[in-house]
Amino acid sequence: MKSKAGGVPASYRLAVVSRVCAAVLGGYLLAALSSVCLTLLLPIPRADAVLSGMMASFVFYLLAVLWCFACRTAWQAWFGLLLPSLVLALVAGSAYWVALP
Template identity: 70%
Template sequence: MKNKPSLPLSYRLAVASRVLAAVVGGYLLASLASVCMSLWLPLSRADAVISGMLSSFVFYLLAVIWCFACRTATRAWFGVLVPSAVLATLAGLAYWMTRP
């Protein structure tokens, strides 16, 4: 029985990094998108929260697709973390604007 050549460690680490970016980064992006939509949508509080929660599934899906469509794992991380930082800034801005 012949030994099959195994994949290099760098490739395995790149795939693991993409999986981590998709799971953790996608969850972060989806939750921040949900928070921002519930704070910024001009709807009643309940409707804005439901809309934000339902749209978070779309954001999570797009983040996972993005992470595995990128050429490098670094680009996948930046593609998830930069929009997350923008959404966190928008959520903080909404918090400070509504604070008494």
């Protein structure tokens, strides 16, 4: 039986692997940072803010995975995840340092 995978170029395979890595790793990073930002910034009791942030992180992870496979290139997928992650990291860091006693 002849394999159909032999006709697929290596560059395409690497692009798919890069998108999968972006979806898994970049999506986790984006979800974790969004959870931290929501926990620090929501004006509700701390326990409720943590639960809300954790529940919202699942939505952010889903959107990140969808984004990775909707982009035209793997570079655009990585850039589209790392730029918001950088912004969320800056927001979380500044909110943390402002909240210190």
